[in-house]
Each structure stands twice: as structure tokens, then as C-alpha cells.
Amino acid sequence: MIAFNNVSKQYGDTAVLSDITFKVAPGEFISIVGKSGAGKSTIIKLLIGEDQPTRGRVLVGSYEVNKLKPDELPQLRRKVGIVFQDFKLLPTKTAYENIAFALEVEGRAQEEIEELVPQMLDLVGLADKKDNFPDELSGGMKQRVAIARAMIHRPAVIVADEPTGNLDHVNANEIMNLLLKINELGTTVVLATHSKDIVNKLRKRVVALENGKIIRDDARGNYEL
Amino acid sequence: MATTFFRILKFGLQNFSRNGLLSATTTVIMVLAILVFNGLTIFGVISNSAVASLQDKIDISVYFKSAAPEDDIVKLEHALQSLSEVRAVEYISSEKALAIFKQNHDSDDTISQALAELQTNPLLASLNIKAKDPNMYPTIAGYLETDQLKPIIEKVTYGENKEAIDRLARIIDTVRVAGVGITIFLALVAVLVTFNTIRLAIYSNREELGVMRLVGASNKFINGPYVVAGVIYGLLAALAGIIVSTPLIVFISPYVHAFIPDLSLSAYLGSHVPQFVFYQLFFGVALGATSAAVAVRRYLKI
Numbered sequence: 431m432i433a434f435n436n437v438s439k440q441y442g443d444t445a446v447l448s449d450i451t452f453k454v455a456p457g458e459f460i461s462i463v464g465k466s467g468a469g470k471s472t473i474i475k476l477l478i479g480e481d482q483p484t485r486g487r488v489l490v491g492s493y494e495v496n497k498l499k500p501d502e503l504p505q506l507r508r509k510v511g512i513v514f515q516d517f518k519l520l521p522t523k524t525a526y527e528n529i530a531f532a533l534e535v536e537g538r539a540q541e542e543i544e545e546l547v548p549q550m551l552d553l554v555g556l557a558d559k560k561d562n563f564p565d566e567l568s569g570g571m572k573q574r575v576a577i578a579r580a581m582i583h584r585p586a587v588i589v590a591d592e593p594t595g596n597l598d599h600v601n602a603n604e605i606m607n608l609l610l611k612i613n614e615l616g617t618t619v620v621l622a623t624h625s626k627d628i629v630n631k632l633r634k635r636v637v638a639l640e641n642g643k644i645i646r647d648d649a650r651g652n653y654e655l
Numbered sequence: 656m657a658t659t660f661f662r663i664l665k666f667g668l669q670n671f672s673r674n675g676l677l678s679a680t681t682t683v684i685m686v687l688a689i690l691v692f693n694g695l696t697i698f699g700v701i702s703n704s705a706v707a708s709l710q711d712k713i714d715i716s717v718y719f720k721s722a723a724p725e726d727d728i729v730k731l732e733h734a735l736q737s738l739s740e741v742r743a744v745e746y747i748s749s750e751k752a753l754a755i756f757k758q759n760h761d762s763d764d765t766i767s768q769a770l771a772e773l774q775t776n777p778l779l780a781s782l783n784i785k786a787k788d789p790n791m792y793p794t795i796a797g798y799l800e801t802d803q804l805k806p807i808i809e810k811v812t813y814g815e816n817k818e819a820i821d822r823l824a825r826i827i828d829t830v831r832v833a834g835v836g837i838t839i840f841l842a843l844v845a846v847l848v849t850f851n852t853i854r855l856a857i858y859s860n861r862e863e864l865g866v867m868r869l870v871g872a873s874n875k876f877i878n879g880p881y882v883v884a885g886v887i888y889g890l891l892a893a894l895a896g897i898i899v900s901t902p903l904i905v906f907i908s909p910y911v912h913a914f915i916p917d918l919s920l921s922a923y924l925g926s927h928v929p930q931f932v933f934y935q936l937f938f939g940v941a942l943g944a945t946s947a948a949v950a951v952r953r954y955l956k957i
């Protein structure tokens with residue numbers, strides 16, 4: 431479903447990723463861990479086509495991401511839900527509109543949107559905040575909107591880069607529970623994080639990075655460095 | 656397809672209304688650009704009329720010997736009229752010349768008395784020639800200097816007025832070139848200022864462009880709303896431009912009329928309402944839309 435084949439990434443002369451190879455099966459929950467600067471975000475960027483690898487191939491479903499042209503990227507982005515540390519909500523759109531936007535750009539029918547978005551708002555527990563703008567929401571609420579937006583078109587994969595990085599314990603737990611719930615419903619989750627607590631609680635597969643190399647890949651991993 | 660179009664329209668309206676302050680500033684800048692555009696148009700109308708009324712004062716007169724047969728004069732008149740350089744030829748017979756002279760001096764007793772004592776008409780028949788363009792007078796003068804015409808022509812006033820006519824022609828040319836130059840320059844400034852304002856407005860939204868990209872929006876969904884907002888700026892600015900300029904034009908009209916009696920700006924405006932409205936709308940909408948389209952492209956990398 432997802433495969434990195436001998437992927438290397440250099441920025442100028444500095445190698446950020448060297449010879450990364452791993453596979454993710456459908457329905458898996460995989461955490462990519464490592465110290466700051468280890469290359470976690472770079473892996474995520476290559477996965478969603480935000481950047482190109484220097485060498486190697488990145489496969490997501492039927493897409494060979496490293497070969498996608500800019501005008502083919504929207505297709506991939508509609509198959510993959512993306513969640514970021516800084517939420518990346520559209521500030522001039524309400525919670526409802528932010529979620530609906532992902533369907534609107536796909537050309538979905540209005541009736542379908544009006545049916546799906548409230549369902550998703552319910553799922554993330556924000557039905558009463560649908561008309562609020564992002565700066566009227568707490569960090570945890572913003573992240574739940576972002577997850578709802580990522581999930582709204584039922585992607586096969588959710589990619590989350592440090593989704594709890596800006597949140598306190600309580601909110602972070604809520605977000606992790608949401609991601610686990612999504613995973614249980616059959617969606618593949620790729621999580622990049624440096625939070626030891628989170629990874630150890632998950633008891634899921636862990637890929638550990640150090641200086642751009644995979645140093646461990648455990649099916650039921652702990653975060654040990 | 657229609658859904659996409661209406662969504663882009665909706666996003667554009669939201670862009671406009673939810674970025675209130677930014678939209679207001681951009682619109683104000685565009686109003687200024689449109690006022691510059693209007694000012695230039697009016698400057699063009701005024702300078703064209705000024706040039707036209709100056710040009711009207713330039714002419715060549717050919718005076719014929721009193722013995723010259725009227726047939727030959729009329730023949731020459733027709734020949735001149737068929738020249739592509741010539742705009743108008745007027746034949747003034749010696750009787751008509753005398754009548755005009757009398758009329759011009761009827762308050763001057765000495766002249767009237769002197770005229771009454773004359774037995775014969777001392778004034779010569781003449782052809783008054785106006786060229787389409789002041790630069791064409793030398794050509795026309797050249798045409799009159801052939802040996803064939805020498806026997807009937809007494810004098811051509813071009814030789815005497817040559818310097819004045821040439822200088823006027825040069826001034827008119829300079830005014831034209833300067834007018835076009837100033838117009839292009841100021842229009843360019845107005846366009847650049849507007850473009851830059853819209854670019855800054857979009858620059859302040861550049862992160863949003865990336866976010867839309869990440870959520871799977873294709874380019875038309877990202878560009879479209881900004882172009883729609885640009886069109887709205889243009890429409891509003893054009894309306895404001897019309898509302899501000901109309902009373903201004905009516906106000907300055909009498910002052911301009913005092914300088915150039917042939918020109919009434921109010922009347923000109925009255926007879927050009929559709930053009931006046933259309934050009935401003937066109938200028939505003941085109942400027943707003945292209946600025947937005949060009950500016951948003953710069954920030955659409957990922």
C-alpha cells in the first residue's frame with residue numbers, strides 16, 4: 431500500500447535521508463520516531479509529494495509519488511488525509527467550511543456535502559462549533575477539525591506529522607484516541623512524532639530514525655533511544 | 656462544471672467579504688488608479704481638441720494675379736481637393752475678399768472712406784488651403800511651386816508664414832508625443848501600484864494557498880477565488896470612479912470651455928455615457944482580474 435524503496439534525500443550537500451526502505455500494509459498504524467532533525471517530517475513530505483526524493487521511489491497505492499507532476503498531485507492529496515502540528519486550517523473559513531472544502535474541491539455534490547460534513551463534525555465532537563472560525567477554537571478543537579477534514583473523503587491513509595505537538599496532555603490523548611478509532615475503522619495511519627509517551631502507549635509498529643537512517647523497525651515497538 | 660464555477664464564485668465572495676480591511680484598501684487603491692485613468696482620458700480629449708483648434712488656424716493662402724482667369728483657379732481648386740494631403744480648400748474671390756475686408760473694418764471711418772474712393776477692387780482672389788496634418792504643408796507648398804502655375808500665382812503665403820507654421824507643427828507634434836508618453840507612464844504606474852497592492856493582499860494569504868494545495872485543491876480552486884475577488888475590486892472601484900469623476904468633470908467643464916471654446920466636457924461626457932461606463936468597468940475588471948491571476952501564480956509552487 432505504501433512503500434519507500436531505497437529513498438535518499440539531500441538538501442544541497444547535506445544528506446537528510448539515506449537509503450530508507452520500508453513498507454506499510456493496508457490498515458496498519460505506523461509511528462515514525464526520532465530526535466528533532468532525524469528526518470521524520472522529510473519522510474512525510476516525500477509521502478505526500480510536497481518534496482521529491484533525490485534517489486529512490488515512493489509508492490502510495492497506485493501512485494508513484496516521486497513521478498507525479500504538479501497537476502496530478504491534487505489526485506493523490508484527495509486519497510491521503512494530512513494532519514499537521516500547526517493544524518493548517520484556512521483562517522477565513524468556519525469549522526464547517528474547512529471540512530466541506532476538501533469535498534468541494536473534489537467536485538462532490540452539494541447534498542452529499544451537507545450530509546457528510548455534519549456526520550464528521552459529530553464524530554470529532556464539534557457539532558456545536560461548526561460556525562466558529564479557527565481563531566475562535568482551542569488548539570485541540572482545531573486539530574479535531576483538521577482530522578475531520580483529513581477524514582471527510584474516506585482516505586485509505588491518514589498521514590499525521592506531530593499532530594499533538596502543540597497540545598497539552600488531555601488534548602493530545604483525545605487526538606490519539608481519535609487516530610486509533612480511525613485506524614480501527616480500517617484506515618492506514620502514518621504518524622511522525624518524537625513523543626515517547628505517545629508511542630509507548632500505542633503498542634503499535636515503530637520505525638526509528640537517526641540521522642536519516644532507519645535504526646529499528648519493531649512490530650510492537652517502544653520508543654527507546 | 657457549473658458546481659465548480661459557483662463554488663469558485665462563492666469562495667471569491669467570501670475572500671472579498673471576510674478580508675474586509677484588505678479588500679477595502681485594495682479597492683481604494685484601484686479607485687485611485689481609475690481616477691488616474693479618467694484623468695488621462697480627459698487630458699487626451701482636452702489636448703486633442705486643443706491641437707485640433709490650433710491646427711485649424713494653420714493654412715496656406717495662394718493669391719492669384721488679378722488677370723488670372725477664374726477657370727484656372729477653379730481647376731487648381733479641384734486639383735488640390737483631390738490631393739490626399741489636403742483637408743479643405745476654400746476659394747475666396749476678390750469680391751468676397753473685399754466684402755470680408757469691409758466687414759472687418761466697418762468701424763474704421765478712414766478705411767471705409769478710402770475704400771469708397773477706390774474705383775477698382777485692390778484685393779486679389781485666393782485659395783485658402785488646409786492640410787490634414789501640419790507636417791504636410793511643405794508638400795502642398797511644393798505642389799504650388801511648379802512652373803506651370805507661376806504665370807497665374809501672385810504669391811503663396813506659406814513662404815512668409817513658413818517659420819510660424821513649422822514651429823506650430825513641431826509644438827503640436829511634441830504635445831502629442833508628450834501626451835501619449837505621459838499617458839503610458841501614468842497608466843503604467845497606476846497598473847503597477849494596483850498589481851502590487853493585490854500581490855501584497857495575496858502574499859498575506861500565501862500560507863492558505865499551500866494549505867489548499869495540501870487538501871487537494873486544483874489550481875483553479877486556488878486561483879479562481881482570488882480572480883473573482885479581483886473582479887469585485889475592479890467593479891466596485893469602477894463604480895466609485897464613475898461616482899467621483901462625473902461631478903468633477905461637470906465642475907471643470909466651464910473652465911476648460913473658456914480655454915478651448917470648441918470643447919464642452921459636459922456635452923462630451925453626455926454623448927459618451929456608454930463608453931465612459933464601459934471603459935472604466937473594463938479597465939477596473941481587467942486590472943483586478945489579471946493582477947490577481949498573475950500574483951497568485953507566484954505563490955503557487957507546491
Ligand SMILES: Nc1ncnc2c1ncn2[C@@H]1O[C@H](COP(=O)(O)OP(=O)(O)OP(=O)(O)O)[C@@H](O)[C@H]1O
Pocket residue numbers: 441446464465466467468469470471472473624
Ligand atoms: N528545505 C530544507 N532545506 C534544507 N534542509 C532541510 C530542509 N528541510 C529539512 N531540512 C533539514 O533536514 C533535516 C531533517 O528535517 P526534518 O524536518 O525531517 O526533521 P524532523 O525529524 O521532522 O524534526 P522535528 O522533530 O524537529 O520536526 C534537518 O536537519 C533539517 O535542517
Ligand SMILES: [Mg+2]
Pocket residue numbers: 470471472591592
Ligand atoms: Mg518534523
